Amino acid sequence: MATPQLTKNQALVMGALTHSDGPLSAYTILDKLRDQGFRAPLQVYRALDKLLEYGLVHRLESLNAFVACACPHEHEHGVTAFTICEGCGQVTELQDEVIEERLSTLARAQEFKTEKTTIEIRGQCKSCAI
CATH class of the missing domain: 1.10.10.10 (Winged helix-like DNA-binding domain superfamily/Winged helix DNA-binding domain)
Incomplete structure (x- = not known):
């Protein structure tokens, strides 16, 4: 695109x-x-x-x-994941084809048509965890 x-x-x-x-x-x-x-x-x-x-x-x-978007030229995201630091607010976008495929397989097994999947992982970044 x-x-x-x-x-x-x-x-x-x-x-x-x-x-x-x-x-x-x-x-x-x-x-x-x-x-x-x-x-x-x-x-x-x-x-x-x-x-x-x-x-x-x-x-x-x-x-x-x-x-x-961290990778705006890859508009085909099926699953987008983010780490969100509770300390400083830093947000990092993650892509993982293995997780995307696994979640897709689980949804299909439930006969569920996925339109959008966003995962938000909250915690502490390396700097804040010290």
């Missing part, structure tokens, strides 16, 4: 996420982009919806926040 042409708002939201040190809520993105003309949460949510559809960002359900 070719990289989609982003609208101005989508590009601004993507830039905010790409240059962030951690996940951002929609309201934090709105605050960061007020000087660029963002006035309402709906502007952010519309951009995020498209970026999610394009596979360029991920939503972290437990944080109600968003991160830029």
Whole structure:
């Protein structure tokens, strides 16, 4: 899939996420982009919806926040996993074909059609665990 042409708002939201040190809520993105003309949460949510559809960002359900995809050129993610540090908030995206295949096999055995799988692993990163 070719990289989609982003609208101005989508590009601004993507830039905010790409240059962030951690996940951002929609309201934090709105605050960061007020000087660029963002006035309402709906502007952010519309951009995020498209970026999610394009596979360029991920939503972290437990944080109600968003991160830029670590590998945006691989839009075929079946399973996306994240480690989330409880100490510093660092988020790392993980991909593992073995886990993806195993979960897919388990779902098929239950005659369950999977649409999206996100795994969030919470704990302490190496720096915070010391």
